[in-house]
Amino acid sequence: MNPHDASNPVQPATAKPRFSVGLTGGIGSGKSTVADMFAERGAAVIDTDVIARQLTNPGGIAIEAIRARFGDAFIDASGAMDRELMRARVFSDPTAKQQLEAILHPLIRAETANAGERAAGSYLIFAVPLLVESGNWKQRVGRILVVDCDEQVQLQRVMQRSALTEPQVRAIMATQATRQQRLQAADDVIVNDGELAALLPQVERLHALYEAFGRSL
Known part of the structure; x- marks a missing residue:
């Protein structure tokens, strides 16, 4: 994913x-x-993979929206998104993929812009x-x-x-x-x-x- x-x-x-x-x-x-x-x-390297992981790690700002959309099963014991479970879900369900993207893409866009503005290089x-x-x-x-x-x-x-x-x-x-x-x-x-x-x-x-x-x- x-x-x-x-x-x-x-x-x-x-x-x-x-x-x-x-x-x-x-x-x-x-x-x-x-x-x-x-x-x-x-x-100065801004990596959107890293940004996406930060958003979905424990305490990440995407976690509560993911929980609300997909349920507690998709949040693991540490409080992070369960990546394996989510990967299986979005590969088998195009609607789920669109729903996850609707949550993550705006956040990634904003964080990428902020990182670019702060970057020194x-x-x-x-x-x-x-x-x-x-x-x-x-x-x-x-x-x-x-x-x-x-x-x-x-x-x-x-x-x-x-x-x-x-x-x-x-x-x-x-x-x-x-x-x-x-x-x-x-x-x-x-x-x-x-x-x-x-x-x-x-x-x-x-x-x-x-x-x-x-x-x-």
Whole structure:
């Protein structure tokens, strides 16, 4: 489950313009690794996955709305949303998916905007798993960066890091934009099929480009 739209304008009209990048990629592509590498070089990274988890953790501001809509069974003993139960529900029930998105998307949008306004860095990177699917980030950021890898590599990575079976991973991939759709939306692409060392020159090149864009504003 990846209930992320977060499609708000990322800067208020009166703020000094900040150069921003929308970072995305399929499950298992290595988005987080790439985002961390940019952060190490001075970019401010705002991750909508992290924001969504904060909203649905114990004490998160989405919890009571989720409880009211779905019932106590979907809140675990710690007070967090039961992610496994909710994932099963939204995969089997499109109406439930829409209901969860109606709760989370406005909150994610607001928190993403707030994080962008507070962030300190040479430029902003918004890491958005479903950036292509949301259909409106192209107008919100200066560039779209896609982390790309072979679909078989995606499968292997996700299965190695989780208890999911191949059919379960393929089911998740089927809910996401296709590899071709992501590449068509991209201004920039980082290929992450193999060794970490192969990422370094790609990140360095784009970091220099994004810093130059930022200075030009």
